[in-house]
Amino acid sequence: MxxxxxxxxxxxxxxxxxxxxxxxxxxxxxxxxxxxxxxxxxxxxxxxxxxxxxxxxxxxxxxxxxxxxxxxxxxxxxxxxxxxxxxxxxxxxxxxxxxxxxxxxxxxxxxxxxxxxxxxxxxxxxxxxxxxxxxxxxxxxxxxxxxxxxxxxxxxxxxxxxxxxxxxxxxxxxxxxxxxxxxxxxxxxxxxxxxxxxxxxxxxxxxxxxxxxxxxxxGSVYGGNGTNSPSNTPATNNANTINVANSKGNFVPLVTFDSQGNAKNVPNRALANHSAWYTDMTKDANGVTYHRVSTNEWVSSAYIY
Structure with a gap:
């Protein structure tokens, strides 16, 4: 051809x-x-x-x-x-x-x-x-x-x-x-x-x-006949999703862990109240369970509801 x-x-x-x-x-x-x-x-x-x-x-x-x-x-x-x-x-x-x-x-x-x-x-x-x-x-x-x-x-x-x-x-x-x-x-x-x-x-x-x-x-996508609501409402359709809120503040604090396993507060970042986050790992430190939400940022289970 x-x-x-x-x-x-x-x-x-x-x-x-x-x-x-x-x-x-x-x-x-x-x-x-x-x-x-x-x-x-x-x-x-x-x-x-x-x-x-x-x-x-x-x-x-x-x-x-x-x-x-x-x-x-x-x-x-x-x-x-x-x-x-x-x-x-x-x-x-x-x-x-x-x-x-x-x-x-x-x-x-x-x-x-x-x-x-x-x-x-x-x-x-x-x-x-x-x-x-x-x-x-x-x-x-x-x-x-x-x-x-x-x-x-x-x-x-x-x-x-x-x-x-x-x-x-x-x-x-x-x-x-x-x-x-x-x-x-x-x-x-x-x-x-x-x-x-x-x-x-x-x-x-x-x-x-x-x-x-x-x-x-x-509050819903179909005028009251649907189930979705805006993104600041927690998502619950995933087994690895955690919903977080701080009843005593305007945001949820994060911690990071150093090479010795010590938890340190993250100074310039936090999670929004009533937000949902994907987590793939937990860690126990000083009697507290932490859930990982990014590479080395963790949230205490005390803020999970």
Missing amino acids: NKKRLGLYALLISMMSAMFLFFNVKTVNAMPVNDYIISNKIQPAAIQNREGTFNDWTPYENGVGKPEGIVIHETADNRASAEAEYTFFNNNWNTVQTYVHAVADDTEIINMHNTDYGVWGAGPTANAKFIQIELCRTHTGDAFARSIANDAFYAASKLIQYNLPDTPGVTVMSHHQTSIKWGETTHVDPDTYFPMWGYSMNEMNDMIGYYYNNLKNT
Whole structure:
């Protein structure tokens, strides 16, 4: 077969693949993606807090705990799940020089860096302003809808957590929009991925707004008929999740252990009251059981409820 025919054959295969993706979502959903999510009352996953290895604790431009909105990313990787992205970021951030606050796919939302501090995901200006979440690619219409529900729920929850308005293009931006506005990156996500599923950033804004209004007015994603609530309500869907609160203070203190096994208070970081955290290890010291919530940061069982 000559080169022209090979090229034409490759083009046809590419077009057929794109058509398959487009019609697959329509076949599975038989309606626009947002309508599918709402009519089926798809429940977003609970937000898991698993502090990763990223050790840059830079405040936002307005101070610690003062983000101005959220940036929506997508991975551009057809094979990566939220778990895979979590592992990749935490193993490679110091070499690839990028990190986000959270990753989401169709089954999980993993918050891997405290959203009171900035990350490295969209250029210096956006990094100093925004919480950032990475959306993983999926392969069926139903899975895509569930991933959108998770992404939108996270965004809406964080806007509410920080008492921010839901304003598309201002407090909610795509990575593409930050590239256009500040010119510090050339990324165009998620605008090259969404059309594969007949979707758009405008529709993502609509889904975020739907959840935002319901969560703010009723405390649930479906106006009192759903079970999810904002991210500062503890998640309890994981056997390794602990819910923490300090009845005598505004935050939950953390400790670290030195090489001799002595516990020392962490001076400049803590956990929010009534927050949920992933833990993978316990340690006993001086009659107290501690649960690990990051590489060498632990919380006393006295604060677990």
